[in-house]
Amino acid sequence: MLEQEFVHEQLKVFRDPETGVTGAIGIHSTALGPAMGGLRLFAYPGLEEAIVDVLRLSRAMSFKSAAAGLDLGGGKAVLVDDGRWNGARHERMRVVGRAIEELEGRYVTAEDVGTTPLDMDAIGEVTRHVAGASPSHGGSGDPSPFTARTVFASIEGAARVRLGRPSLEGLRVGVQGVGNVGSALVRLLSAAGAEVSVTDADPARAEVLVEQLGVVAQPLDGFALREFDVFAPCALGGAIGPAEAAGLTAAIVAGAANNPLSDREVARSLAERDILYVPDFIANCGGIIHVGAEVLTLAEQEVEDLLAAAGDRSEHILLRARETGRLPLEVAEEYALARIDAAVSAS
Numbered sequence: 001m002l003e004q005e006f007v008h009e010q011l012k013v014f015r016d017p018e019t020g021v022t023g024a025i026g027i028h029s030t031a032l033g034p035a036m037g038g039l040r041l042f043a044y045p046g047l048e049e050a051i052v053d054v055l056r057l058s059r060a061m062s063f064k065s066a067a068a069g070l071d072l073g074g075g076k077a078v079l080v081d082d083g084r085w086n087g088a089r090h091e092r093m094r095v096v097g098r099a100i101e102e103l104e105g106r107y108v109t110a111e112d113v114g115t116t117p118l119d120m121d122a123i124g125e126v127t128r129h130v131a132g133a134s135p136s137h138g139g140s141g142d143p144s145p146f147t148a149r150t151v152f153a154s155i156e157g158a159a160r161v162r163l164g165r166p167s168l169e170g171l172r173v174g175v176q177g178v179g180n181v182g183s184a185l186v187r188l189l190s191a192a193g194a195e196v197s198v199t200d201a202d203p204a205r206a207e208v209l210v211e212q213l214g215v216v217a218q219p220l221d222g223f224a225l226r227e228f229d230v231f232a233p234c235a236l237g238g239a240i241g242p243a244e245a246a247g248l249t250a251a252i253v254a255g256a257a258n259n260p261l262s263d264r265e266v267a268r269s270l271a272e273r274d275i276l277y278v279p280d281f282i283a284n285c286g287g288i289i290h291v292g293a294e295v296l297t298l299a300e301q302e303v304e305d306l307l308a309a310a311g312d313r314s315e316h317i318l319l320r321a322r323e324t325g326r327l328p329l330e331v332a333e334e335y336a337l338a339r340i341d342a343a344v345s346a347s
């Protein structure tokens with residue numbers, strides 16, 4: 001199946017006249033299973049921008065789940081933050097839950113940027129098509145530590161492929177953004193003996209890690225261009241544009257952030273400079289494995305196997321890219337599409 005032909009199955013735009021809740025749900029593919037992906041609450045300038053984002057993000061979820069070996073499709077939901085969520089949040093999340101319920105299980109939501117397990121609890125009052133609720137509500141809770149695990153495994157794999165290093169001992173790693181995933185990643189890196197530098201738009205978050213782990217905090221400006229072996233973008237998307245691609249000293253880029261490259265051309269620029277980029281959806285798949293396990297009712301050992309396989313898969317994709325002279329991004333997309341394609345053919 002050609003990627004260009006691989007269009008979205010459904011787009012649902014909703015606006016609740018009573019509460020003013022405005023959002024969109026994108027179902028990119030249900031070929032492998034129910035479309036799954038988080039609920040993002042963000043201050044989009046308007047509905048149009050939110051729709052563009054939900055189409056992009058739901059497509060990325062198809063690739064992520066397929067590559068992770070999950071029988072899940074790709075979906076996503078976005079909400080326009082109109083500044084009126086405080087106070088009315090619980091009721092508003094129930095409105096979102098009703099919009100999800102109308103899709104009759106074709107889309108399953110979870111936590112994402114701007115939403116929390118508590119929001120999933122509220123949504124869970126009106127639909128069962130939700131994962132990642134708080135453990136007290138029977139959910140699996142925060143997926144971030146699991147995302148950090150697969151990012152860490154991807155960095156290990158990339159270090160073997162690109163630097164011939166069997167461990168991360170002594171490797172200089174710069175982590176941009178030390179929120180839920182970034183901070184968990186820093187702990188894993190420190191335990192593995194890496195020399196970790198961190199930065200965050202909220203300096204207090206970096207300071208905690210400096211005090212607890214003895215990592216080095218650096219200013220935000222120019223962080224990506226400092227002397228690192230590995231640059232790990234773990235804040236928001238778009239951290240690496242043409243300027244960063246031209247100036248990075250790191251040999252490896254691997255992090256948690258979705259869409260860390262400003263556009264596809266940047267992937268080519270990085271490869272031309274022999275910088276190994278681990279595609280975002282390959283590195284950060286631990287979170288979807290964790291919440292997806294809830295939906296697919298996977299046993300603990302199955303989850304562990306999927307998490308462990310993520311590191312090997314990452315290395316396999318990087319090696320295949322090197323052998324064939326193609327971009328890791330292209331090889332990773334082809335890998336995911338092959339699984340989706342097989343499911344379409346079998347149906």
Ligand SMILES: NC(=O)c1ccc[n+]([C@@H]2O[C@H](COP(=O)([O-])OP(=O)(O)OC[C@H]3O[C@@H](n4cnc5c(N)ncnc54)[C@H](O)[C@@H]3O)[C@@H](O)[C@H]2O)c1
Pocket residue numbers: 113143144145147176177178179180181182199200201202205220234235236237256257258284285287288
């Ligand atoms: N949480 C997960 O399990 C998961 C799974 C897959 C992908 N991701 C992606 O990983 C990234 C991080 O997720 P998270 O859950 O840790 O989010 P988070 O909000 O907990 O952390 C993000 C951190 O980045 C900081 N930040 C924002 N802009 C910055 C900038 N310009 N420079 C440096 N720091 C900046 C914030 O202050 C915050 O501490 C996001 O892009 C998210 O979409 C997360």
